[in-house]
Amino acid sequence: MYREIIKAHERIKSFIKNIPLYYSNIFSELKEGDIYLKLENLQRTGSFKIRGALNCMLKNREKCVNGVIAASAGNHAQGVAFGAKLLNIPATIVMPEITPLIKVLNTSKYGAKVVLHGKSYDDAYNKAVELSKKENLFLIHPFEDEDVIAGQGTIGYEILNELSEIDQILVPIGGGGLISGIATYVKHVSPNTKIIGIQADNAAGMYYSHMRKKVVTLSSSATIAEGIAVKRVGDMTFEICESHVDDVITVSDDEIAYAILQLIEQSKLVVEGAGAVGIAAILSNKVNVKNKTTVVIISGGNIDVNLISRIINKGMVTTGRYCQITVNVKDAPGSLSAVTGIIASLQANILDIKHHRFDANLPVNYTKVIFDLETKGFDHIEKIISELNRAGFEARANG
Structure with missing residues (x-):
């Protein structure tokens, strides 16, 4: 299939965008390695899939x-x-x-x-x-097809034509077509380059197939990385991965959400869940990139706008930049002002306030107040709760 990938590139090159590798200063400095991103989220239609389909x-x-x-x-x-x-x-x-x-x-x-x-x-x-x-x-099958796999493999062709010395390439895995194509080409040209597949914890069909040495079918594949939410990988892709892929690891939805948030904030890139799993693996220290040259495949950017705020919020909760706290206060003038004064003095931003006066567990003349806060991390949250309790209020973090 190596030669088919080269032919595939000749077929499709006039139709697709040739997007150079992007060196990420932010992630490289953070993790003390050279990290390059292959930005297929900027490809036509917003993902790598156009390659295999066209070929x-x-x-x-x-x-x-x-x-x-x-x-x-x-x-x-x-x-x-x-x-x-x-x-x-x-x-x-x-x-x-x-x-x-x-x-x-x-x-x-x-x-x-x-x-x-x-x-x-x-x-x-x-x-x-x-x-x-x-x-x-x-x-046209999305992954269980040699011509589709060869088309996806053109990513490996482009990467090695641009950067010859690479220690490892991180590739998202759904059905396995993308990693099969990339691994086939890369292992032929640069056998010492490691190919590491990344899956979501809740859709880890290739991971479990690799562990059991046979294709397994998952009962569910619910994950925010919907682009790789596949219950059963292909028989063909499984065989290729067993021969050419060095390792398969998984990341959680919380880790994916955090990666999406970091890509937006730090690199100004809008990336879907499937496209963020490689960065999620790096940020969660599941892949060692220190003193190594690593290429991360950002496979797509077609994230649903209706979900993006939820994913960002999930990432913010995971990092302690948003929290919800409940405070029981006397239902009397000045009580709420005292609480908000403490929160303001600690430089937390109040996003929303809700009152619940009719709670069976509350003492008479007390009200439960729920605050949505923008915070600066878990230490900041603990300090807010500690100060409120020290001032005589009963405060606790929700969730």
């Missing part, structure tokens, strides 16, 4: 006469739809009925016919298989 269609033009079809609720859908538009090929995308409207609209705007079917990706995929046979459409 598959370009190589199989004669099979696409009646059109192409794919099942996806996200980046693969947009990659296939956009690629088909570029090549003037009719496209049908089957998406689960629960797919957010914005993703349906983003796919439709590329001219694809969207079919909503079923409650899950598996339902949508089975429908896509049915329609491909019924209407003689060319089915």
Whole structure:
């Protein structure tokens, strides 16, 4: 497949963005290593998926006469739809009925016919298989396809053409197509470069398959990294990963949320959960990058705007920059002012205040007041609660 990846790059290079590696001064200085980011969130359609989809269609033009079809609720859908538009090929995308409207609209705007079917990706995929046979459409699988894998592998080709001495490359894993392509190329050209796969704790199909030495099917794949929320990796991708990938590790949703927040604040990059797992692994010290040259694949940036504030808030809670505290105070003039005065003196920002006077556990003439605070870390939170209790108020942190 090594040579197929080189051919794939020749096929697709005029259609995709050639985005140079971005050296992250912030993360490099923080972790005392050289950290480069491969920013596929800036790629056309906002993710790497356009690579595999385009290569598959370009190589199989004669099979696409009646059109192409794919099942996806996200980046693969947009990659296939956009690629088909570029090549003037009719496209049908089957998406689960629960797919957010914005993703349906983003796919439709590329001219694809969207079919909503079923409650899950598996339902949508089975429908896509049915329609491909019924209407003689060319089915493009998101990861279990050699041409798709070769297209994704062009990322490895670009990285090594730009930077030859690399200690390790961190790659998100969902179904395994991206890491299979990158690992195949990199291990052929630079066998000493380690390939480390990163998965979400709650969608760690490749991790458990690797541990058990066989493909396993997860009962659930609920994670904020929806781009890699796959219950079952491919048989083909599993075999490639077993041969070419050095390690697979997992990160929690809290660690992913923190990474998203840090990428926004420190690097001014909007990255989806799947694209942030590599940085999450570095920031949580699950991958050693000190005195090493590390490339992190930022696989996509198609984060749902309706979720971004929740993810940022989750990251802020995780780092102690937001907290909610409850204070029981006398329901009398001046009591609330005394509490807010203490909070203000400690330089915490009050975002919201709620009163609950009718709590069965409260003494008569007392009210429960809940404060939403912007804080400076866990030590700051502890100091606020300590000062309030020292002043005679009953205060505690919620959650």
